Amino acid sequence: MTTVGLLYPGHAAEEDYPRIETLLTGVRITVVHTDEGGAPGADAVRETGAPERLAASMEELRLSGAEAVVWASTRGSFTHGWDGAQQQVRQLAQSAGLPASSASFGFAHAAGAVGAKRVAVAAIYPEDATARFGSFLAEAGLEVVASRAAGVTAAAEAAAWDGGKLLELVRAADHPDAQAVLVPCTAVHTVGELPALEAAVGKPVLTANQVAVWEGLRLAERHGAWSDELGALFARRDETGAVRE
Template structure:
């Protein structure tokens, strides 16, 4: 059994993670909720959400769960700090937890490289200013964003209320012919159940926040053999 511990802000779409557990053999994904602070897709609120103090509060519970790695399960609560700030965030988390650590934002970077996508489209529920920060973060990682679509959703609670048809509409609208994958940031969106449908709609890999969060934790735990035909291209091949 491989245990990937997640620090999760609030209570939006975390039911995606038990679904992933059912689709992967021998994977346990305990969740510790950090408390979201103010539920707002605003830069000041997002900076507070990913503060070292908030993340540190949940690390002891994750250690007791037997976690082999820890992932800050927030995209915007990471990339909003910028590339260097997000790096410092996970370095501090690793020291505090005493475990290999990462965040959903870096999960997107590593997952895009895994599927061979150097050019991507971004399908974000965020307001435009927050989406631009994600595009800048990807650019710092050497990933070219050929197009980005923002839906202007103001809170995680609003994003969590979206059904699969709205996620599909967003992905289709964001896709570009020269994009090698479509990235869907935001752990508040329910995406796991519709990953095969999303990829079929655009004919290329679709990477979503909750999917890459677990994949990143498994990568850190050196568990590369977890796979499922129902979790998109990222999990579709048996690992070493």
């Protein structure tokens, strides 16, 4: 059994994690809720991801037997910029005594895992936050060929999105040159929609809650966790790394 620890801000779409857990054999996901911080906005997002706030949740996570920890907030990591996000996970690793990462770095690693160098971004965020995420991806060596911002500012509004609205956003953001579509924000329920999303655009779709778990498994060096229902990122692969039909 491999245990992944996730630090999750507040309450929104955390139901995605037990769903992932049921689809992966031998994987346990421990979700520890962190303080949501203040009112919506970039300053509050930075406050939510402050090291002292994350460190306050460490004891519960360590007691769970987690082998790796992921800060499961995309915006709460990329908002700090590339260098700030690196410092954030370094401090998280020191506090936890475990390998650590964040959803933002998870996207960069996951894009590489599915062979995508050119990506489209389908974000529920406002335009400014979507642009910052694009800048973060560029620093990771990815080319953002298209993006779409839905303008959502509150986690509760994001959590209320249904599969139809999500599908519309992904289709609108997609671009012929994109090798994958990235859907940031762990406040959106996406896991149950992955097969439909990938079928609609004909390419890998990477979503924040899916990526956060995958990143934790990568850190824990758990190889071979796969599911037919979790998109190309969790597809069964052969010895060469190619997806098995």
